[in-house]
Amino acid sequence: AFEKETGAKVNFNYAGCAQLLTQMEINKQGDVFVGGSLNDMDIAQQKGFTDQYVEVAYHIPAIAVPKGNPAAITCLADLAKPGVRLILGDEKTNAIGKKGAKIFEKNNLQAAIAKNVVARGATVNEIVTQIGMKQGDAGLVFEDNGVDAKNIEIIPIPQEQNAIDKVPVCVLSFTDNKELAQAFVNFVKSDEGKAIFVKHGFKTIDQ
Template sequence: MRRILSASVAVAALTLTACGGSSSGGSPADNPSGPLSGTITVFAAASLTESFTALGRQFESGHPGTTVRFNFGPSSGLATQIVNGAPADVFASASPKNMTQVSDAQAAGRSVVFATNTMEIAVPQGNPAKIDSVDDLARKGVKVVLCAATVPCGATARQVLANAKITVKAVSDEVDVKSTLQKVGLGEADAGVVYVTDVRSAGDEIEGVLIPDAVNASTDYPIATLTGSRNSALAQAFVDYVTSPAGRAELSEAGFTTR
């Protein structure tokens, strides 16, 4: 058993690192059309909340005059909003399936996988139910909370249970990973199966129980600019920043495996 403390913010030196390539802007010399400016809205999976918030601040610091706004939520719900015409510039999904949904609707450009996330068992501080392994989730009387099966964290958690060959009936199916983690933190569940990054960002109120590689599961995170973007240059520059060495460093600090 181990307690994972909140991830630290990426080193300050990274905050001024510019995006790679000419699309990053930064100065008229780098971008013939002039420096980047304006605002973009990024729809991103809930599990990206902490890392993307930090990346947004870093990007804005490196490109004065720009603003990055975020709409965090379940990837499936975000994809549906985009397909239905919600105004957005970038989509970062916790599942290739939801990105495909957007791409098939011709609402996104070419996507690139920028990170991978794996699962971990989250338990309340002190681990009152004494959860020491995946098998303990199937113990009689243990209250387990999961993300809904329709969202990536729920689908990936259920893959872990299938790999472990155990049957678990969740006491509730939550809309996204943050809601699932909140139930655990409040003591309304004995355990939840969430992303390792969310256990890390939760602080002292949550402890993590590692899942063996033999039964663990992971999900890839693709990102793409959206065809309806009204500031495609800024949208592409943000995507470039996420996939840059500075972006990968921030994501790695949060617990993601980067490409």
């Protein structure tokens, strides 16, 4: 939609946020950064990559299970049952891994969960793929990951048990196209931009 309105070509670089932040620190390239969590944007600010950002949508962790839910998972506590095979994100390098650690700590499940982890994905998309291929009984992803995924089912986590984050967007300080980059951020936070987030399973900040 932005490309149609402006005629500008948008090039995307998809990766875990830790990897993206490292790339930016080394290359000092890019126009706009969309983080997976507010913590990612805090790091970007500390490193001088940006001085302000906007919050556009909620990033809501959820349980993912293979289609048909063969292990009959219904809630967080089920993930701690003996024998359940879990695929989680890396606790140090990606948003869902960090959120998972907070969620399990909040619900006093860390020890039991640790015994059930069979793999850790570098990105949330890897976790979706692995769960869809039934390499694990369950994993943690974000609610929006279930919208286009045909081989998984999403089980919501109650808000009081969850650790909900927000999706921040900013113009990068080393952009060569500041005006166009700001136009993209303005589009993302507009009603039209937020409608695209909703289409892909997000709840926007004003909902």
